[in-house]
Amino acid sequence: MKKNARKPKLKITLALCALFLLSACSSLGEPRGEENPSAAPSAAKGDSDKLYIYNWGDYIDPALRARFEDETGIRVVYEEFDTNETLYAKLKPGNTSYDLIFPSDYMIEKMKKEDMLEKIDAGAIPNLKNISPRFKNMDFDPDGEYGVVYLWGTVGILYNKDMVSEPVDSWNILWDDKYAGNIYMYDSQRDSFAVALRKLGYSINSTNLDELTAAKEALIAQKPLVQAYLGDPVKDKMIGGEGALAVVFSGDAVFCMQENPALSYAIPKEGSNIWFDAMCIPKGAKNKENAEKFINFMCDPEVAAQNSEYIGFTTANEAALQLLPQELKDNPAYTAESGALDKCEVFSDLGPFIAEYDKAWTEVLASKRN
Amino acid sequence: MRGRNIKKAAYPYILWTALFVIAPMFLVMANAFSAADGSFTTANFARAFEPIYLAVMWRSVELAAVCTAICLLLGYPAAYFIARLRLKSRGALLFLVIVPMWMNFLLRTYAWLTILEKNGVINSALEFLGLPKLNLLYNSGAVVLGMVYNFLPFMILPLYTVLEKTDGTLVEAAQDLGASRAGVFFRVTLPLSLPGVLSGVTMVFMPAVTTFVESNLLGGNHFILIGNLIEQQFLTVYDWRFGSALSVILMLIILISMGAAELAGGAGEET
Incomplete structure (x- = not known):
């Protein structure tokens, strides 16, 4: 008796489940262009x-x-x-x-x-x-x-003049042993690869596997010098004097320079991302x-x-x-100096090649530091 | 009659689980086994077993295991101690274990940043005492510390529940029969608390192996874990299929380790 009473309900549950799955699957298979206003x-x-x-x-x-x-x-x-x-x-x-x-x-x-x-x-x-x-x-x-x-805006180097006395005009400074443990890279594949690719003289939109591999090796070689790969928290770190050099967005640099006058911003001569x-x-x-x-x-x-x-x-x-x-x-981070933007490139959509960037970036992050 | 009504009360939950737990799991499976054109493939899994991804998985399991072991070593004595106190003090101490969980764990993890950083609380104190500064942040130690800090209550609470219910007369009987203190502990208390150890280990290992917050905030992304890898697939590369395959593998890792723990626990109980 008990069992009989329960069975139909279970069936309903299963049927609902199947329905849900079916509808989900069919929308997976089709190209998803059609309008499907969500409940949001x-x-x-x-x-x-x-x-x-x-x-x-x-x-x-x-x-x-x-x-x-x-x-x-x-x-x-x-x-x-x-x-x-x-x-x-x-x-x-x-x-x-x-x-x-x-x-x-x-x-x-x-x-x-x-x-x-x-x-x-x-x-x-x-x-x-x-x-x-x-x-x-x-x-x-x-x-x-x-x-x-x-x-x-642009992507450039935010640096602390109390810790960096030489002029900052090249991405190469991020590979300088002197600043080991005082460098922040940006926590994003495209931005980090843009730095390495420009340093090597390649386009930030490169879809050449050899160029990408060279950039990957440069980033792995740099890893022991990097204190951390950060997103937004890098602002607090630079304002607090926790590091000497950081890859940041220009507007974030404006904010940091207003908070800590020892900070300055430069767009490297090799060019960057605009x-x-x-x-x-x-x-x-x-x-x-x-x-x-x-x-x-x-x-x-x-x-x-x-x-x-x-x-x-x-x-x-x-x-x-x-x-x-x-x-x-x-402010050099707000108004770029004339000529500084000449070698800057805009990111373009890389299509499926982005998977190669992802793989290379995973290799960079997964490599042991020492 | 009453039994049937109670069973009816479970239907909403069954429906909920079916719709929001089981169905999505099938979707993840479907994604994991499909190629870009929708046909069946195992290529996503083949990719997951490339050395680079195996290294990431190994690192995740390794860190989670270390974290679980530390939680057990810290949590067991704590739970044991609390369970032996008077009722009033027990409540107060348990309260202290739970209070941090009232705050969002992201916030608590951020707090560690200010404690560990170069000009942070610890290093300022060291500097004040004339001692050299330490590099505390952005290494595997900081990641494990963050995990242990966040997950320790999940070890203490189940252990406490079991230890608190241990039949005191069994302990007394062992003492009467001449067992040493160590003997009582290892031959009576510990075997009786194994179910608690098991659920504690499960409750800590699972979130520890899937987390991506500590490695991000306290590891400075120097340590990519399987959780970070999955997040990356869904949010930056749009490779939902590979992300799903990784998720399935992660579920398998958890299933296998839980099965192994269950087996070990079962064997322990029989002796």
Whole structure:
């Protein structure tokens, strides 16, 4: 009796299970382009007074967000990501709950290729005129159709003048025994390989296995000198004088130099990575007009200046540059010296070759230090 | 009648497990055995057995084993001591074991950074005393320290539960029959507490072998563990298939080590 009573329920459980599996499998097999709005924020359709933003952590002056809400009456729902890859992973299954995203150059290229971005209506953004023309014709978005450049920066060496007396102008200093245990590398495959590849005179987008192997060997040889491979914590470390040299992003360098005057920033003469983050609208955004209103708001010179000063990365807004304090404009991490950018390259999407980088990076990290 | 009602109460859990534990495990399996075009392959597993990845796995198991052993050596005496105290003091000490878990473990791991770094708490104290500074952070010692610190309560609590329930009359009987203190411990208390040792070892080894936080924060990424490797596959390389294969292997490693522990425990109980 007992057994009989239980059986049907178990069957239902199993059937539900099978259903779930089937639906999951079928969506695995097919190309995942189709729309599949998730249960996330915008479950309710037509909430036209809202704007769902997905931005990098700590990448906007929160006061400006509040001001936008006050001025327009649009409620901003704000979420943060920490890498381009996280952003991609979240949007790839067809998650259209966001209206505005902030991907970087190579990710814009990739998303554009995979039809994940909506064209932006330039007519809806009169403030576009403030953006310097050189940011409207980028390789990853030739006619500026899919994004409006928000901020840009470089990767370089942040160093402590109390510990490094010689001039810092080359990546080679990161291979100098003198600084053993006082060097921080960046905790990211592409950025670390960019350093090694440029040091050897290769492109940061190299898909040549021999070049990659040479870079890998250089990074393994460097490992005994490296104190740690860090992400964001490197800022605290450099401010606290825990190390002498670190590979950092220019805007982070601006912040660190304001906190500790002994710090300085240099873009090595071999060249480096230059990157751009843009405001883009994902395919299927439900509040596209609100997103365009927000883009227009962020392109206002005064707003853009306040935001850039708050974050430390360089604005693409020419009118905003005029409004910035001289001290910030004179900072070599904010305004790159002329010529310093000549040999800088933008990352491009490497496609499946990225697996080779991953393997090489694993070898670097897994190799014993001594 | 009552029994049936209680069984009904378990259905939500069964459904939950089926949907969110068992089904995802099958998805991971499906991913692990499929090629880019969706056909069946074992290539993902073949790749996982390349020397470089074997080295990473070995390093993970090694660190987790060291961590588990240290937790056992520290946790057993602690649990034994607490279980022998008066009821009131027991509560207070157990409370102290649990209190750190009220805070997020990421935060507690960050705190170790400030303690261990070059100009950190320990080195400042050493400097003040005129002693040379030590390199405490970003080595395997720091990683193991972080793991032991985070996982020690998982060893103490199950051990305490078992030791506290040990029948005191058995100990008295052994003493009456002339066993030395060491004899009582090794021939009565320890065998009786083996189930606690087993669950403690399981509860510590599992999170220790899968963790990627300590190696990242306290190891400065000098030590890539299998947890880091899997994270990397899903978040930076988008190679979900290889990541899934690694996850399956990790599950197997845990299953095998737990099976081995179970066998060892069972053998111990029989003698």
